[in-house]
Structure formats: C-alpha cells, structure tokens
Amino acid sequence: MTEEYVEIDLSLPSMKVVSNLCKGCGLCIEHCPKDCIEFTDKFNELGYKYAKYSGEGCTGCGICFYACPEPGAIIVYKKVREKK
Amino acid sequence: MKAAVLEKPKAFYDKFERKGKTQQETTHYCPGCGHGNLHKIITEALSEFGVDDRSIIVSPVGCSVFAYYYFDTGNIQAAHGRAPAVATGLKRSNPESIVISYQGDGDLAAIGGDEILQAANRGENMTVIFVNNAIYGMTGGQMAPTTLVGQKTTTSPYGRKIENEGYPIRMSEIIATLEAPVYVERTALVDFKTINHTKRAIRKAIKNQIDKKGFSFVEVLAPCPTGWKITPVDSQKWIQQHMMPYFPVQAFKDVSDQRESMEIEQRDYSDQEVLDVLGLSQLGEKKQVPASFIENFPTQFMKIAGFGGQGVLSAGVVMAACAMNENLEVTWIPSYGPEMRGGTANCSVILSNSRIGSPLTTNPNVLIVMNGPSLDAFEDDVQPNGLIIVNTSIVDRRVKRDDVDVLYIPLTEIASGLGLTAAANMVCLGAYLEYTKLIDYKSLFEIVPLAIKKKHLVDTNLKAIKEGVKYIRENYSR
Amino acid sequence: MQKELIKGNEAVIKGALMAGCSLYFGYPITPASEIAQAAAYYFPLLGGTFVQAESEVAAINMVYGASAAGKRVMTASSGPGLSLKQEGISYCAGAELPCVIADIMRAGPGLGNIWPEQGDYNQMVKGGGHGNYRNIVLAPNSAQEMCDLTMKAFELADIYRNPCIVITDAYIGQMMEPVEFPTTRKKVPYKEWALYGDEKSKKNLVTSILMNTHLEEEHNKKLQKKYQTIAENEVLYEALNTEDADIVLVGYGIISRILLNVMEILRKQDKKVGLIRPITLFPFPSDFISQAADSVKSFLVVELSNGQMIDDVKLAVNGRKDVHFYNRMGGAVPSVDEIVDVVKKFI
Numbered sequence: 083m084t085e086e087y088v089e090i091d092l093s094l095p096s097m098k099v100v101s102n103l104c105k106g107c108g109l110c111i112e113h114c115p116k117d118c119i120e121f122t123d124k125f126n127e128l129g130y131k132y133a134k135y136s137g138e139g140c141t142g143c144g145i146c147f148y149a150c151p152e153p154g155a156i157i158v159y160k161k162v163r164e165k166k
Numbered sequence: 167m168k169a170a171v172l173e174k175p176k177a178f179y180d181k182f183e184r185k186g187k188t189q190q191e192t193t194h195y196c197p198g199c200g201h202g203n204l205h206k207i208i209t210e211a212l213s214e215f216g217v218d219d220r221s222i223i224v225s226p227v228g229c230s231v232f233a234y235y236y237f238d239t240g241n242i243q244a245a246h247g248r249a250p251a252v253a254t255g256l257k258r259s260n261p262e263s264i265v266i267s268y269q270g271d272g273d274l275a276a277i278g279g280d281e282i283l284q285a286a287n288r289g290e291n292m293t294v295i296f297v298n299n300a301i302y303g304m305t306g307g308q309m310a311p312t313t314l315v316g317q318k319t320t321t322s323p324y325g326r327k328i329e330n331e332g333y334p335i336r337m338s339e340i341i342a343t344l345e346a347p348v349y350v351e352r353t354a355l356v357d358f359k360t361i362n363h364t365k366r367a368i369r370k371a372i373k374n375q376i377d378k379k380g381f382s383f384v385e386v387l388a389p390c391p392t393g394w395k396i397t398p399v400d401s402q403k404w405i406q407q408h409m410m411p412y413f414p415v416q417a418f419k420d421v422s423d424q425r426e427s428m429e430i431e432q433r434d435y436s437d438q439e440v441l442d443v444l445g446l447s448q449l450g451e452k453k454q455v456p457a458s459f460i461e462n463f464p465t466q467f468m469k470i471a472g473f474g475g476q477g478v479l480s481a482g483v484v485m486a487a488c489a490m491n492e493n494l495e496v497t498w499i500p501s502y503g504p505e506m507r508g509g510t511a512n513c514s515v516i517l518s519n520s521r522i523g524s525p526l527t528t529n530p531n532v533l534i535v536m537n538g539p540s541l542d543a544f545e546d547d548v549q550p551n552g553l554i555i556v557n558t559s560i561v562d563r564r565v566k567r568d569d570v571d572v573l574y575i576p577l578t579e580i581a582s583g584l585g586l587t588a589a590a591n592m593v594c595l596g597a598y599l600e601y602t603k604l605i606d607y608k609s610l611f612e613i614v615p616l617a618i619k620k621k622h623l624v625d626t627n628l629k630a631i632k633e634g635v636k637y638i639r640e641n642y643s644r
Numbered sequence: 645m646q647k648e649l650i651k652g653n654e655a656v657i658k659g660a661l662m663a664g665c666s667l668y669f670g671y672p673i674t675p676a677s678e679i680a681q682a683a684a685y686y687f688p689l690l691g692g693t694f695v696q697a698e699s700e701v702a703a704i705n706m707v708y709g710a711s712a713a714g715k716r717v718m719t720a721s722s723g724p725g726l727s728l729k730q731e732g733i734s735y736c737a738g739a740e741l742p743c744v745i746a747d748i749m750r751a752g753p754g755l756g757n758i759w760p761e762q763g764d765y766n767q768m769v770k771g772g773g774h775g776n777y778r779n780i781v782l783a784p785n786s787a788q789e790m791c792d793l794t795m796k797a798f799e800l801a802d803i804y805r806n807p808c809i810v811i812t813d814a815y816i817g818q819m820m821e822p823v824e825f826p827t828t829r830k831k832v833p834y835k836e837w838a839l840y841g842d843e844k845s846k847k848n849l850v851t852s853i854l855m856n857t858h859l860e861e862e863h864n865k866k867l868q869k870k871y872q873t874i875a876e877n878e879v880l881y882e883a884l885n886t887e888d889a890d891i892v893l894v895g896y897g898i899i900s901r902i903l904l905n906v907m908e909i910l911r912k913q914d915k916k917v918g919l920i921r922p923i924t925l926f927p928f929p930s931d932f933i934s935q936a937a938d939s940v941k942s943f944l945v946v947e948l949s950n951g952q953m954i955d956d957v958k959l960a961v962n963g964r965k966d967v968h969f970y971n972r973m974g975g976a977v978p979s980v981d982e983i984v985d986v987v988k989k990f991i
Contacts, residue, residue: 102191103191105192107197107198107391107398107399108397108399109398112399112402113357113358115358128192130197142170147172148203148207148358148361148362148365149203149361150206151200151201152192152202153174153175153178153193153236154173154174154178154191156172157172157173159171160172219846220841221841221846225851231853234849240840240841240846241850241851242712242839242851243739243853244708244709244735245708245731245732248701248732251702251703251706251708252709252712253709254669254706254709255705255708255709256712257709258693259666259693260714260839263840263842265841280698280699280702283698284698432691437828440661443686444658444661444825445648446648446827449647449825450646451646453646483649483820487649490649495822496649496821496822497819498649499818500818521904523901523903523904523905523980524898524901524905525819525821525901526815
C-alpha cells in the first residue's frame with residue numbers, strides 16, 4: 083500500500099470516486115463489503131454512468147481501490163490511530 | 167486524527183501525456199479490463215521497493231502495447247512475442263536495471279512461445295507478468311492459445327474445437343518444469359482474495375529480481391469484458407467458473423529461498439588487457455627487409471592438398487605467415503565451395519609483392535600433393551614451368567606432365583623418422599624454401615613457435631624443417 | 645610482426661571489440677559461424693556478453709534490447725538467418741537503434757547451399773523488412789576491411805542511430821590475410837536517448853509505434869531526411885583506372901578482387917579497362933558512377949546473384965551508356981579468365 087500520512091478533516095468521506103476518471107465498470111460496487119458505493123444516474127465526461135460513495139459505511143478497507151482498473155479513479159482515506 | 171491515503175501509485179506518470187492530447191488521466195483500456203489493476207499493482211510494488219528509477223518496462227504487442235503511456239520508468243516497446251529477448255538484451259547490458267516483461271497470451275504463448283521458454287530456461291534475472299485473458303483483445307477478439315475449449319471468438323466462431331485447435335496451453339505449468347526459473351505462480355483478478363494473491367505474487371517476482379535470484383514468472387487470469395462480450399462483473403465470474411478450473415490458481419515453483427544471489431562483476435578493461443586477450447600485444451614493428459627482395463619476388467600461387475590430418479591447411483597458414491613476416495602480401499583460403507574436388511582437403515596460398523586480387527589459385531605455380539587423389543585432382547591445373555612437390559611416401563605414381571619441375575620427397579617417412587608423422591608438412595616447407603630460395607628457410611623458425619599450439623612439438627617441427635632442407639641439399643642441389 | 649594473419653570472420657570480432665562492442669547475440673549458421681565462435685571465445689574474457697540465442701529472431705531482438713540499453717552490440721548471420729531477422733531490423737530502424745549486423749552471404753533461395761553468393765543485396769541494401777527504411781551497408785573485400793569496416797559500422801550506427809550492415813561473402817569471411825589492428829579500444833559514447841536503468845534516463849522511450857498518422861508521417865520524413873544525409877556524406881568506393889577507361893567493371897566483395905585481376909590482365913593487353921568497387925552499398929556511389937558514365941563507353945557489372953546491384957548502377961547511368969551484366973549463381977564463382985573473355989566481347 084502507498085501510505086502517506088496527511089491531516090484530513092474527519093468530516094471527509096473515507097473513499098472518493100473521481101467522477102471524470104470512472105469508466106462505470108461497477109467492480110468497486112460489486113466488491114465493496116459494506117455496499118457503500120453506488121452508480122449515479124449521470125454521465126461523466128467520458129460518457130459513463132459513474133460510481134460514487136454513498137456517504138456512509140466506508141471502513142477504508144481499500145478493496146475498491148484494487149478492484150478498480152483505473153489508476154486514479156478511486157482514492158481511499160484510511161483512518162489510522164495515533165500512536166500513544 | 168491521521169489518515170493513510172490509498173491513491174494512484176507514484177510510479178505512474180501524473181498525466182499520461184504520451185496518450186495524446188485528451189484523456190490524459192485515464193488509461194486506454196476498456197471498462198473492467200484487468201490490465202489497469204495489474205499496472206496499479208506493479209507500480210505500487212516498484213514504488214514500495216524504491217526501484218522505479220531503475221526499472222524498465224517492456225511493452226508487448228497486444229492491448230498493453232501502450233503500457234509505456236503509464237509507467238514512470240524507462241520504457242521500451244518490443245516486437246510481437248519478443249519481449250523476453252528484448253528484456254534479455256536490456257538486462258545483460260545493465261544488470262542493475264529492473265526489467266519487467268509484460269505480455270499477453272497471444273504475445274507470450276503463441277508467437278513468442280520460444281522466446282519465453284528460452285529466457286526462462288537461461289534463468290534470466292527478470293520478471294515476467296503474463297496476462298492471460300484467453301483472447302486476442304487488441305486485434306478484435308480472436309482465438310488465443312489459452313482460449314478455452316468451446317469458447318467462441320471471432321476466429322473460433324463455432325467454439326474452440328480440440329480436433330482443430332487442440333487444448334488451451336498452460337504456460338505456468340510448462341515453465342515450472344524448467345530447472346532455472348526461481349518462481350512460477352498463477353493468480354487471478356476476480357475478488358479481494360485473488361487480487362491480494364496477485365499483489366503478493368508480483369511483489370515477490372520483482373523482489374526476486376532485485377535480490378538477483380533469477381527468473382520469476384507470474385501468470386494472471388484477467389478479465390476481458392469487451393472481448394468476451396459480457397459485463398465486467400460477469401467477466402470475473404466467468405474466470406471463476408470457466409478459467410480457474412482449467413488454469414489452477416497456485417504456485418507451481420518457488421525456490422526463492424534456496425537460490426543464491428547472482429552478482430555480476432563489472433569493470434573496465436585497460437587497452438593493454440584488451441590487446442593481451444586478443445593476442446595483439448605480441449605484434450610490433452615491421453621487419454626490415456631489403457627493397458630488392460620485395461621487388462624481385464615472383465608471385466607464388468600455391469595449392470597445398472592432401473588428406474585431412476596431413477596438415478595441409480596449417481602448412482598454408484605457416485607459409486603465409488612467414489611471407490607476411492617478410493612484408494609480402496599474402497592470402498590463405500581453405501578448400502571451400504565448388505573448388506573442393508576429389509575429396510581432398512586443400513588450401514590456396516598466394517604470396518606476392520603487390521596487392522592480391524582473387525585469393526583462389528585456380529592455376530597454381532606451386533602444387534604440393536600429400537596424397538594420390540590430390541595429384542590426380544590438380545596436376546593438370548599447374549602452370550607450365552610450375553613446381554610440383556610430391557609426397558612419395560604416399561603418392562605411388564610419377565607426375566605425368568613434362569612441362570613442370572617436380573620434387574619427389576618421402577615427406578611422411580622423413581617426419582616419421584623424427585617421431586612425428588604430422589610434421590610432414592614442415593619437412594615440405596623446408597624443402598620448398600631451400601629449393602626455391604625465395605625466402606630464407608630460417609624465417610620459418612620465427613613463425614613456427616607462434617603458429618604451433620602444442621608447444622612441446624615446436625622443436626620436432628623445427629627439426630622437420632631442417633630435414634626438408636637437408637633432403638634438398640642431398641638430392642636436388644642446383 | 646606488425647600484422648596478424650587472421651580469418652576475415654575473426655577479424656570482424658576483434659574489430660568489434662576494439663570498437664567498444666560489449667555484447668554479441670547470435671545463432672550459428674554456415675558460413676558465418678566463426679564470427680559467433682570468436683565472439684563466444686573473446687567476449688567473456690573482456691567482461692562482455694555472448695549469448696547463443698534460441699533463434700535468429702531472438703538474437704536480433706536481444707540486439708534491439710541491448711542497443712536500447714546504450715551499449716554497442718552486434719549479431720551476425722547468413723542469408724536464411726537474415727531473412728528471419730528482417731522484422732527485428734525494421735524495428736531497430738523504426739526505433740532508430742544503432743546496431744551492427746554482419747551478413748556472410750551464401751547461396752539461395754531457400755536453404756540453397758553454403759557456398760558464396762551475393763543474393764542478399766536487395767534484402768539488406770533496399771530494406772528487407774517492412775516499412776520505409778534503409779540500412780547503412782558496408783561491403784569489405786579483405787580481412788583488413790572486415791576489421792576496419794566493422795569498426796566503422798559501429799561509429800556510423802551511433803552517429804546516425806541506424807542499423808549498419810557489414811555484408812560480404814563466404815570467401816572474404818573464410819580467407820586469412822594480414823590485418824593491422826588499432827591499439828586503443830574506442831570509448832562508447834553516452835546516448836541521451838538510451839535506457840540505462842537509472843533516474844536520468846528513465847524519461848526515455850524506445851519505440852517504433854506512432855498511432856497518430858501525422859506523427860508517423862513526420863517520423864518517416866525524419867528518417868528519409870537522415871538517409872539523405874547519409875547518402876550525401878558517407879559514400880565510400882574504390883576507383884581504379886576509370887579516367888581513360890572504355891569499359892568500367894563494377895563489383896563488390898570477392899568479385900571486386902577477381903575483377904582487379906581481370907583489369908590487370910587486360911591493361912597489360914592495352915585494353916582500357918577500369919574498376920569501380922562500391923565499399924558502401926547504401927549509400928551507393930551513384931554520383932561517381934554517373935560522372936564516370938560521361939567518359940566511359942560501357943559498364944560491366946559482375947555479381948554472384950541474378951542481378952541486384954546492377955539496378956543501382958543502371959539508375960546512376962540512367963540509360964546514357966550500356967550496362968552489361970555477367971553473373972554466376974548457386975555458389976559458383978567465376979574465374980579470372982572467364983571474365984576476361986566476357987569483357988573482350990564488349991570492347
């Protein structure tokens with residue numbers, strides 16, 4: 083995993099589909115164990131009905147990232163506990 | 167609170183500018199295609215090992231012909247099926263580079279079947295990623311060597327038939343039978359578990375190369391929804407239901423732990439070392455030779471012929487080297503091509519004071535015959551007033567022509583008397599030079615020690631030359 | 645001694661090593677095998693690489709890889725092997741990869757036989773593989789030139805980023821002659837475009853695919869311009885007695901040596917005979933032949949083929965004078981007397 087520690091706002095979603103890079107293959111939706119990714123009804127610039135995060139339930143497991151064939155279409159933010 | 171970000175690995179270009187002016191952030195691959203997942207896994211591993219700067223990806227012919235759009239590494243595109251040969255050239259040139267041959271099933275298992283087997287068998291320290299999607303994607307869904315029995319493609323429209331196309335080829339199993347490969351594993355891209363398996367396998371295959379362990383091969387069963395004409399989700403199910411039963415997902419060979427790291431010594435060689443190795447350091451100045459010697463030297467068109475093993479070729483080489491040492495122009499050419507007649511070994515030697523044209527002595531003015539068939543073959547070709555030297559130990563007839571000079575010498579018997587039958591050729595050269603006086607016979611003494619590989623035989627050969635000289639003095643003094 | 649008595653085929657390898665060549669990939673074939681054998685012997689002793697490839701096809705693709713990696717690299721073969729290598733040579737030309745390929749020609753078509761011929765002229769000089777490209781082609785006629793022109797081939801290949809062929813016949817390869825070698829090994833230049841497997845060179849891409857038709861056309865134009873530059877600057881030939889000649893003999897390789905004897909014999913008989921020996925077959929000495937056509941009455945082209953180089957002579961002469969032809973094929977080599985008789989028919 084490419085792990086990079088950055089400060090993020092806790093209100094951010096835990097995963098994000100970059101809508102204009104999504105080809106609508108649906109593999110992230112298929113493999114999300116929490117069923118928290120869904121298709122939109124809209125077409126993106128590439129002409130695909132793209133996937134999006136439903137807004138809740140993501141645990142940051144990363145399965146969608148590897149299921150997605152596009153290099154940059156999915157970004158996952160995985161919460162890490164501060165070391166004491 | 168902190169977060170770990172999982173995003174496009176660094177070994178990808180930020181923008182895919184080689185792709186063209188538009189859509190520089192997405193791949194050219196179809197939705198659901200497995201290539202993208204594999205590119206992600208490879209780039210992630212390269213970044214993680216910190217070797218992306220050292221890496222060179224070989225793009226094949228197939229859908230991944232444009233793999234070089236994406237990898238922020240050295241990139242090269244290879245002819246169809248030849249990626250392992252190209253990778254061999256790259257890796258042997260720069261052993262510290264990390265070379266990854268990325269190939270599809272048509273490229274690797276059909277047109278490049280030999281290149282992959284031989285690179286594997288040589289144990290090239292490289293990583294091969296074999297993407298098996300049972301179809302030719304790029305060219306429009308034709309049958310691949312891994313297409314399943316019954317599978318319909320544009321060139322197996324009624325389904326692959328065993329009688330016509332045979333069975334799908336299992337490359338991992340074949341390669342695992344070879345001794346050299348260090349790691350061979352088949353994985354798939356169908357779910358979280360298999361994708362993780364693929365990640366582990368590709369990491370290991372790259373790590374083996376970094377550790378200089380040798381040849382690693384990962385076959386990945388990957389979806390081609392467009393070629394299969396089903397959805398990406400169904401494609402993954404199709405792999406599970408149809409491909410995985412025939413192409414078992416497992417490690418076939420892993421001796422990574424047992425293999426030693428193969429270090430290759432690299433250093434520069436000095437000019438002196440190079441000359442020593444090439445045997446050129448013994449060369450020196452031109453010998454001083456009287457101008458009159460060169461001016462008056464009559465061109466010698468020599469043919470030396472006999473059985474194989476009688477030293478006819480080496481006699482020619484020694485004579486040519488001797489004349490070269492006297493600053494004459496020389497050529498030597500062995501019996502070759504249509505010139506070869508009568509089952510004799512022979513060579514043509516020309517010694518001249520000027521530039522030599524054709525090296526062939528169709529009409530020699532010196533003929534040396536070590537056996538009977540050679541005399542039969544070449545006697546008529548000798549120029550009038552030429553010289554024929556006959557080895558009477560073996561040739562049992564006289565020369566028929568009366569317009570040539572002939573020396574009859576029992577060359578083999580003289581040599582046998584010295585305990586070295588093979589030195590008959592040197593007896594002959596001594597006799598030839600003593601009789602013609604064209605070059606001092608002692609000049610041979612400078613050449614023979616250099617020309618004879620078996621150094622313990624040098625003395626006997628020098629004696630043989632002297633015996634030849636002696637025979638002429640005793641029998642043909644002019 | 646100042647010189648080494650050495651076979652032409654072996655002189656190729658010693659020349660290659662002195663030119664800084666460090667990798668050899670090849671497949672055995674008569675009559676070029678001595679080149680591979682010499683490479684197998686010498687390259688490992690100098691830290692170089694010799695790999696006997698699984699095929700001619702693999703060998704040229706290994707060359708492609710090593711050339712891309714910035715090294716000086718070569719391979720050698722004979723007709724049937726060169727036929728197999730053509731795809732790879734086209735890729736080298738397309739990707740502008742320098743490499744040296746020796747072709748010790750034998751008789752064809754098909755398996756033919758192992759005796760000397762010059763039937764590879766068209767496939768090596770005119771392109772041979774697919775696409776619009778030219779190889780630089782050097783044609784030695786002595787062991788000394790086998791060394792010298794191999795060394796030159798590496799220089800030209802690097803200067804122009806182009807495959808460079810050393811083409812000759814089995815006689816020149818098998819023949820031993822005195823050769824004077826250089827005493828310093830050439831340094832291989834750093835190549836800005838090559839893939840060294842490091843941070844500086846990782847931006848580089850070696851490829852011959854350009855999907856954009858405009859870019860592919862531009863690439864082709866650039867290649868054609870390069871070939872034009874080569875044609876303007878790199879022509880080599882040897883001309884003897886052409887100034888007052890009535891008939892000029894034209895031949896390369898072993899034929900040029902036989903023609904030398906022919907010319908000498910006829911000159912002694914007061915026949916005005918000249919000789920032109922192209923040393924570069926591409927670029928071809930067209931300008932010189934064209935000039936010669938102003939004064940001579942006719943040309944006689946002699947080849948060990950069905951008449952391949954003669955097309956280039958005819959293009960240069962452009963119909964102004966007769967271009968006669970004499971040939972042997974299948975491995976037969978004409979004798980001096982045979983050609984003397986032929987020349988006499990035309991003067």
